[in-house]
């Protein structure tokens with residue numbers, strides 16, 4: 839869902855500073871979406887271009903997950919939120935570096951990339967975007 843793999847085995851902290859959310863932009867109606875889709879959910883156009891979305895936004899609403907999917911138990915409880923980015927695009931993601939009791943709707947956050955799990959014998963490492971409070 840919100841986790842996806844990046845083909846970069848190291849330097850992920852550096853990556854975090856440079857990476858942007860890769861969304862889609864509808865050339866027909868101007869709607870921005872994340873993740874990128876083949877058909878615009880607003881107007882049905884297929885003229886979708888890749889676009890970099892802003893890293894910063896604010897928390898619109900959130901939920902605290904007490905029963906995570908397999909492989910994410912270590913992070914229990916974790917917080918999922920809908921973030922409205924600076925350009926108005928809404929994205930769904932996990933909050934990090936914050937206690938559930940500290941979250942407030944409207945608080946400002948920025949995207950970061952975090953290692954989320956190391957799976958089995960392959961040793962594969964997955965990364966995910968998350969949002970952390972602005973300092």
Ligand SMILES: [Zn+2]
Pocket residue numbers: 864865866867868869878879880881882883
């Ligand atoms: Zn559209």
